[in-house]
Amino acid sequence: MLEQVVLWKCGDYDPELLKEALKRCFTLLGGLDKFVRSGQTVFLKLNLLMKKKPEDAVTTHPAVVEAMVRLLQERGATVIIGDSPGGPYNQMALKAVYRTAGIEEVARKTGATLNFNTQEIDVPYPEGKIIKRFTLIKPLVDADIYISLSKLKTHMMTKFTGAVKVNFGAIPGMLKAEYHFKMPRVMDFSEMLLDLTECLKPTLNIMDAIVGMEGKGPSAGTPKKVGALLVSTSAPALDVVAAALAGIEPVSIPTVKAAENRGLPASINQVELMGYKLTDFNVQPFALPDYTGEARFPIPDLLNRFLESWLKPRPVFLEDQCIFCRECINNCPPKALSAGNKAPEIDLNKCIRCFCCQELCPRKAVDIKKSPLARLLFK
Numbered sequence: 001m002l003e004q005v006v007l008w009k010c011g012d013y014d015p016e017l018l019k020e021a022l023k024r025c026f027t028l029l030g031g032l033d034k035f036v037r038s039g040q041t042v043f044l045k046l047n048l049l050m051k052k053k054p055e056d057a058v059t060t061h062p063a064v065v066e067a068m069v070r071l072l073q074e075r076g077a078t079v080i081i082g083d084s085p086g087g088p089y090n091q092m093a094l095k096a097v098y099r100t101a102g103i104e105e106v107a108r109k110t111g112a113t114l115n116f117n118t119q120e121i122d123v124p125y126p127e128g129k130i131i132k133r134f135t136l137i138k139p140l141v142d143a144d145i146y147i148s149l150s151k152l153k154t155h156m157m158t159k160f161t162g163a164v165k166v167n168f169g170a171i172p173g174m175l176k177a178e179y180h181f182k183m184p185r186v187m188d189f190s191e192m193l194l195d196l197t198e199c200l201k202p203t204l205n206i207m208d209a210i211v212g213m214e215g216k217g218p219s220a221g222t223p224k225k226v227g228a229l230l231v232s233t234s235a236p237a238l239d240v241v242a243a244a245l246a247g248i249e250p251v252s253i254p255t256v257k258a259a260e261n262r263g264l265p266a267s268i269n270q271v272e273l274m275g276y277k278l279t280d281f282n283v284q285p286f287a288l289p290d291y292t293g294e295a296r297f298p299i300p301d302l303l304n305r306f307l308e309s310w311l312k313p314r315p316v317f318l319e320d321q322c323i324f325c326r327e328c329i330n331n332c333p334p335k336a337l338s339a340g341n342k343a344p345e346i347d348l349n350k351c352i353r354c355f356c357c358q359e360l361c362p363r364k365a366v367d368i369k370k371s372p373l374a375r376l377l378f379k
Contacts, residue, residue, distance in 0.1 A: 003233070005238050005274065008230075010228065011227045016067075025231040037076075041078045042079050045170065049360075050097065051085075051096050053100060053101070062105065066110060068147070069110045073111075079110075086356070090173075123141060125195060131192050136171065136172070150163045152209035153218045157189070159289070164197050167202070170200055209245065210229065212246065220366070226281065234264075240265050240270070241271060318343070328356070328361055328366065343365070
């Protein structure tokens with residue numbers, strides 16, 4: 001039986017319009033009552049990567065969150081809203097992100113609870129291909145229901161970030177750096193994300209694709225109007241449809257390739273699309289980052305590793321935009337960055353190309369440059 005994905009048109013962030021659109025999506029899947037019972041606690045996990053305003057298209061839009069909260073409350077559920085953003089995972093950091101992203105206002109209007117519980121819990125996952133045990137944020141694990149609310153964006157490391165990648169926010173704060181450090185190769189990292197998704201088993205996966213992000217995502221790209229909402233019980237299947245909607249070949253995305261390796265949906269033909277068709281949307285293909293993933297050739301692995309060392313891109317710090325906030329230095333998984341005279345300096349021998357520096361920079365002061373050999377080979 002094919003995994004079902006609902007694709008629905010929604011032209012703007014009007015809360016009532018969104019609420020009605022989400023209702024229609026759930027109706028096609030059998031109704032929200034099929035997934036949530038009265039009295040249950042729902043952890044609504046957003047994409048709150050960093051302290052960004054809604055119009056920047058970096059975070060899940062508050063209007064989508066509000067509409068979903070109200071639907072859950074009408075069902076009689078208690079709603080907790082949260083995420084573990086990049087950087088420190090403490091109450092001060094959470095409060096700043098909630099406020100800037102408009103989520104604090106959603107809680108005020110709806111009465112939903114903002115999560116400030118920063119406790120962690122170890123969760124065994126012996127079925128994992130890469131990881132057999134995860135350290136997760138405890139309030140998500142303690143909730144009766146876990147629902148994710150992702151954002152359609154491109155990504156400098158994994159090309160695309162959606163319903164699978166958003167689960168990385170279940171890893172507490174700075175601990176994310178350890179996962180990057182232990183799995184610097186993008187396919188290993190993507191396999192880990194699939195392990196994590198299968199461990200968490202979200203009840204519902206919802207994507208805000210009304211305005212997405214193209215180019216240097218997930219934080220330094222350009223907002224792009226799409227006008228869509230997507231809902232599915234399967235995160236990999238949802239990502240296949242979202243990628244196709246963005247004009248990206250799904251299997252070219254490392255997380256989708258990892259899903260294919262496990263017999264999960266990896267092409268639009270392996271999904272039952274409900275609601276609207278892809279052809280109902282007039283979306284120009286998303287601009288992709290200059291570099292995503294790894295350079296791999298059909299040659300022995302040892303030689304591949306040698307070539308990668310010459311082909312890997314590198315972060316470049318833009319001195320005229322850098323404000324020396326030290327976010328990149330403090331959050332670099334391999335500790336490859338140090339303070340320079342006018343901008344951070346990088347030790348390329350330590351750099352694992354996770355691009356956390358670019359991802360978490362509040363001023364878009366980090367660019368990713370191809371090596372001269374890569375520019376010559378991949379024109």
